[in-house]
Amino acid sequence: MLKMIGVETFYGKIKALHGVSLGVEDGQLVCILGANGAGKTTILKTICGITESEYGTIHFNGIQIDRKEPEDIIKLGISLVPENRRIFPELSVYENLMMGGFLIKNKDLFAERIKKVTDYFPILSKRGSQRAGTLSGGEQQMLAIARALMLDPKLLLLDEPSLGLSPKLVREIFAIIKDLHKSGVTILLVEQNVNQALKIADYGYVLTSGKIFLSGTYDELYEEEKVREQYLGEGKYTRRAKLWGG
Amino acid sequence: MSELLTGLLQESISGIALGCIYALIALGFTLIYKATEVVNFAQGEIMMVGAYVNFFFVTQFSGMAGGLNGWVFLAALFCSIIFAVFFGIILDYIINRPLKDEPVFSIIMATISLAIILRSLTAMIAGPISLVPISPFGDSTIQAGGIVISVLDLAIIISAIILMGLFFFFFNNTRWGIAMKATSEDSEAAQLMGIPVKQVYRMVWVFAAIVGIISGVLLAPRMALLDTTMSYLGLKAFPAAILGGFGSIPGAVVGGVILGIIETVSMGTLSFHFAWIKEINDIIVWIVLIAVLMIRPDGLFGIAKVKRV
Numbered sequence: 001m002l003k004m005i006g007v008e009t010f011y012g013k014i015k016a017l018h019g020v021s022l023g024v025e026d027g028q029l030v031c032i033l034g035a036n037g038a039g040k041t042t043i044l045k046t047i048c049g050i051t052e053s054e055y056g057t058i059h060f061n062g063i064q065i066d067r068k069e070p071e072d073i074i075k076l077g078i079s080l081v082p083e084n085r086r087i088f089p090e091l092s093v094y095e096n097l098m099m100g101g102f103l104i105k106n107k108d109l110f111a112e113r114i115k116k117v118t119d120y121f122p123i124l125s126k127r128g129s130q131r132a133g134t135l136s137g138g139e140q141q142m143l144a145i146a147r148a149l150m151l152d153p154k155l156l157l158l159d160e161p162s163l164g165l166s167p168k169l170v171r172e173i174f175a176i177i178k179d180l181h182k183s184g185v186t187i188l189l190v191e192q193n194v195n196q197a198l199k200i201a202d203y204g205y206v207l208t209s210g211k212i213f214l215s216g217t218y219d220e221l222y223e224e225e226k227v228r229e230q231y232l233g234e235g236k237y238t239r240r241a242k243l244w245g246g
Numbered sequence: 247m248s249e250l251l252t253g254l255l256q257e258s259i260s261g262i263a264l265g266c267i268y269a270l271i272a273l274g275f276t277l278i279y280k281a282t283e284v285v286n287f288a289q290g291e292i293m294m295v296g297a298y299v300n301f302f303f304v305t306q307f308s309g310m311a312g313g314l315n316g317w318v319f320l321a322a323l324f325c326s327i328i329f330a331v332f333f334g335i336i337l338d339y340i341i342n343r344p345l346k347d348e349p350v351f352s353i354i355m356a357t358i359s360l361a362i363i364l365r366s367l368t369a370m371i372a373g374p375i376s377l378v379p380i381s382p383f384g385d386s387t388i389q390a391g392g393i394v395i396s397v398l399d400l401a402i403i404i405s406a407i408i409l410m411g412l413f414f415f416f417f418n419n420t421r422w423g424i425a426m427k428a429t430s431e432d433s434e435a436a437q438l439m440g441i442p443v444k445q446v447y448r449m450v451w452v453f454a455a456i457v458g459i460i461s462g463v464l465l466a467p468r469m470a471l472l473d474t475t476m477s478y479l480g481l482k483a484f485p486a487a488i489l490g491g492f493g494s495i496p497g498a499v500v501g502g503v504i505l506g507i508i509e510t511v512s513m514g515t516l517s518f519h520f521a522w523i524k525e526i527n528d529i530i531v532w533i534v535l536i537a538v539l540m541i542r543p544d545g546l547f548g549i550a551k552v553k554r555v
Binding site: 100 | 421424425427428431432434435436437438439440441442
């Protein structure tokens with residue numbers, strides 16, 4: 001479905017991505033892991049055309065998208081739920097959803113999609129006329145996801161959906177993601193919450209300083225000691241702790 | 247005493263008319279600032295261009311129609327608005343697009359340069375001699391309970407209210423209007439929704455040009471002479487916008503109206519009773535500006551300045 005080959009992106013003179021190649025197959029839930037500043041967000045922004053890649057190609061369902069404008073890429077069926085949610089705080093919840101469906105010109109289709117996402121997130125229809133900025137963190141995240149679902153994307157990009165949420169809400173959001181995936185949406189997920197993310201993902205990429213360092217299924221990645229040590233919190237200290245624990 | 251009261255009332259209405267024009271200038275200024283974060287110092291010049299362009303159309307059409315009548319003014323207004331659309335598109339291309347992500351200082355310099363260029367171009371094209379503006383209503387007045395109101399002032403107030411009503415409707419009820427608000431809140435997130443941000447910016451500049459041009463059309467007949475110094479009145483958009491709360495659209499409107507009333511009333515009856523007010527009339531709006539900045543920097547409709555990082 002999505003194929004990135006040797007993509008290099010710069011911020012000014014600073015190289016953020018050093019030739020990243022990755023692929024997402026139809027119906028998969030793929031996860032990109034990595035520390036802060038590794039370039040995870042940049043990958044998603046490059047796919048959406050918000051930041052332009054200097055080298056390399058990105059194909060989506062056989063169409064080259066790496067030189068297209070964001071609105072054209074979105075029209076092809078890619079939606080991004082950005083980091084920090086980025087809802088429009090001064091607009092009402094309903095207006096936020098309306099903006100999510102900005103590209104839908106057919107009124108019936110628009111009403112249908114509004115119904116679909118509010119059925120999925122009933123809390124949003126309860127708060128329809130409320131200013132989005134007054135929602136709680138979890139509700140804002142749901143709104144951000146609902147807003148992206150308005151266009152019924154073929155590929156949903158999620159940028160750290162669990163950021164800044166309480167453990168209970170994190171579990172809820174992950175349940176939603178899993179649910180969405182089951183309902184047939186292909187998802188590319190960027191997460192720091194590695195344990196949870198890998199558990200629901202079909203395939204994972206590990207990114208370090210702008211390069212893909214490892215890739216594989218959960219089991220394959222789990223085999224790698226480095227991944228366990230750096231991302232899954234199972235280093236020599238935890239092993240020693242187990243030793244002491246008997 | 248009642249003389250003072252009717253005097254004040256009469257001047258307040260005249261002040262509201264002037265204030266409506268300030269409000270329109272401030273509205274154009276705020277629209278651009280909110281959406282693109284460009285501080286447009288040329289809004290007064292856009293107004294001046296509007297006055298000149300409208301004058302040009304009025305004289306052309308009255309020549310064709312063989313005299314002045316209501317249709318001449320309406321046709322001239324219509325043509326001026328069409329001119330404003332193109333003017334806005336051009337300004338978007340030469341100011342907004344190239345400077346979008348430049349530092350604020352460069353943008354301010356560019357809009358100040360634009361202001362000077364517009365003033366000089368107008369003087370070059372229209373010639374150095376001041377024009378005598380033509381009012382569609384002449385000097386006609388209506389009387390209501392001892393208060394004399396000029397028909398022109400009434401027309402200004404009504405047109406400004408209609409124009410602002412259209413804008414508020416557009417902003418709160420249409421897909422593109424809400425998209426404009428969304429873009430001014432978070433342009434990157436708006437892009438992610440598939441909102442064509444560049445088109446939105448162009449639309450904002452076109453709107454600002456339209457309110458600017460119309461404010462010029464409305465203001466010109468109130469003035470004794472029409473020349474390029476008219477553009478300096480555009481600077482009053484700043485105290486108006488700051489009084490209302492910088493970046494707030496209802497604030498710009500209310501701030502403009504209050505400013506117009508303060509100015510007119512202080513110049514009229516009050517100055518008759520208190521001579522010293524006359525002396526400070528020219529600076530009174532700027533005193534208000536400084537007072538607002540000291541006492542309530544966020545203005546009347548101020549939005550707390552929280553910048554997400």
